[in-house]
Amino acid sequence: MKSEHGQFFTPARLAEQVVKGLRLPEQGTLRVLDIGAGAGALTAALADRACDIPGLSLDITCVELDGDVVPYLHQTVDALNARVIHGDVLELAVTGELGEDYDVVVMNPPYGKLAAASAERRAMAHLGVETPNFYAAFMAVGYLHLREGGQMAAIVPRSWANGPYFKRFRRHMLDHISIDRLQSFASRSSLFSDAKVLQENVILTGTRGAPQGDIELVFDDGEPQSVSVSRVVVPTDPERFVRIPTGAERELPGVPLSAVGLTVSTGKVVDFRSRDHLVEPGKNTFPMVYQGNVHGGMVEWPREVGKPQGFVCSPEEERKYLVPAGVYVIVKRFSAKEEKRRVVAGVHVSETPVAYDNKTNVIACPDQDTAVGLALWLNSTAVDTYFRSFSGHTQVNATDLRGMPYPSLDVLRSLGAGRPVRMPSQEAIDSAVEELL
Numbered sequence: 048m049k050s051e052h053g054q055f056f057t058p059a060r061l062a063e064q065v066v067k068g069l070r071l072p073e074q075g076t077l078r079v080l081d082i083g084a085g086a087g088a089l090t091a092a093l094a095d096r097a098c099d100i101p102g103l104s105l106d107i108t109c110v111e112l113d114g115d116v117v118p119y120l121h122q123t124v125d126a127l128n129a130r131v132i133h134g135d136v137l138e139l140a141v142t143g144e145l146g147e148d149y150d151v152v153v154m155n156p157p158y159g160k161l162a163a164a165s166a167e168r169r170a171m172a173h174l175g176v177e178t179p180n181f182y183a184a185f186m187a188v189g190y191l192h193l194r195e196g197g198q199m200a201a202i203v204p205r206s207w208a209n210g211p212y213f214k215r216f217r218r219h220m221l222d223h224i225s226i227d228r229l230q231s232f233a234s235r236s237s238l239f240s241d242a243k244v245l246q247e248n249v250i251l252t253g254t255r256g257a258p259q260g261d262i263e264l265v266f267d268d269g270e271p272q273s274v275s276v277s278r279v280v281v282p283t284d285p286e287r288f289v290r291i292p293t294g295a296e297r298e299l300p301g302v303p304l305s306a307v308g309l310t311v312s313t314g315k316v317v318d319f320r321s322r323d324h325l326v327e328p329g330k331n332t333f334p335m336v337y338q339g340n341v342h343g344g345m346v347e348w349p350r351e352v353g354k355p356q357g358f359v360c361s362p363e364e365e366r367k368y369l370v371p372a373g374v375y376v377i378v379k380r381f382s383a384k385e386e387k388r389r390v391v392a393g394v395h396v397s398e399t400p401v402a403y404d405n406k407t408n409v410i411a412c413p414d415q416d417t418a419v420g421l422a423l424w425l426n427s428t429a430v431d432t433y434f435r436s437f438s439g440h441t442q443v444n445a446t447d448l449r450g451m452p453y454p455s456l457d458v459l460r461s462l463g464a465g466r467p468v469r470m471p472s473q474e475a476i477d478s479a480v481e482e483l484l
């Protein structure tokens with residue numbers, strides 16, 4: 048396995064799942080493209096399926112960049128009369144040498160990031176799509192090289208489905224293909240047991256240019272269930288998040304944060320760029336709050352978090368780094384592994400201006416009762432389950448928080464009324480929130 052080319056070869060059992068959602072015709076010749084083909088695992092799995100259909104033949108093209116792997120690819124696919132191209136698929140896509148109008152494209156692409164100024168990113172911009180990393184670039188190359196009605200099957204990390212950096216890519220993709228099937232491996236499936244896979248992965252099967260119908264959802268290698276597209280891509284969602292409902296979450300009543308009249312932003316202080324400002328708390332310093340200060344459902348300050356708890360700056364710099372005295376709900380951007388919930392919020396009542404680290408999300412509230420109500424809502428199991436249905440990663444960003452449903456300001460205020468800032472037990476949080484559902 049070589050990390051420079053993002054190599055992880057698909058185990059046979061998983062490759063079977065990747066091609067499972069493709070609709071194969073009873074007869075004719077299927078033009079197949081396998082990009083980043085490695086040793087040919089996906090082509091082999093597809094050929095296995097095609098074997099059972101006597102009237103069907105495959106006309107296969109495999110593209111692989113790594114010359115060391117190409118001989119293994121030949122070993123797998125020569126018997127299938129496949130054409131092997133030793134080259135860079137993104138380059139070939141731009142020069143038009145990849146061919147076009149494929150019936151099927153399969154892929155398990157490499158994962159690395161693409162720098163904004165990289166040749167690959169520019170190449171993709173040339174094709175009209177913004178792709179923040181290799182796997183999105185491969186997906187775009189895939190669906191752009193399908194004929195109308197052709198299908199793509201890709202096993203990829205889940206981050207494209209809701210990551211803020213993927214917004215334009217998502218729009219482009221959903222404008223080109225309809226989603227037929229999503230198979231998610233949220234629970235560290237045994238299918239991945241022989242591979243070192245850290246991210247949540249999904250298999251996406253889609254059809255170019257087809258009207259979007261119901262979507263087949265599969266968890267691990269369980270039974271497929273059909274769900275309406277509006278549960279996956281909510282029609283009113285400007286971000287076009289692709290949610291993967293688990294069935295455990297319920298529809299939460301409520302409106303987006305902006306409709307509640309609240310705003311969320313990321314903390315203003317990037318600690319490693321602000322070393323000169325970070326001091327022990329004392330006279331003429333402001334509180335410096337990190338996500339580690341969120342503890343027990345509130346912001347504890349000062350707290351032993353291994354970082355200075357004070358912040359100094361000149362009066363001219365205050366606007367740049369500080370927020371005014373007030374009541375805030377702080378939501379961690381990165382939850383720790385041992386934390387049960389992804390969404391972890393705490394109330395902070397600050398009598399002075401305060402500096403928040405940029406690993407926190409900061410929601411300014413009009414009063415303490417509203418803040419406590421909002422923290423109860425955000426810390427509830429119902430909200431956490433909802434969050435997991437659209438987010439595959441542990442990060443909670445301001446965009447995620449903006450799009451989630453919230454009760455109105457009055458309801459939040461009465462939920463928090465008379466309660467202390469420190470959150471009660473999970474059970475008590477859930478039973479308080481339950482009454483609103």
Ligand SMILES: C[S@@+](CC[C@H](N)C(=O)[O-])C[C@H]1O[C@@H](n2cnc3c(N)ncnc32)[C@H](O)[C@@H]1O
Nearest residue numbers: 052055056057083084085088112113135136155
């Ligand atoms: C994650 S591996 C998957 C291999 C194979 N598809 C499988 O499922 O086992 C990704 C493959 O893409 C190849 N690759 C990386 N960048 C490429 C590029 N720009 N063009 C073509 N292949 C590339 C890597 O060498 C690697 O073999």
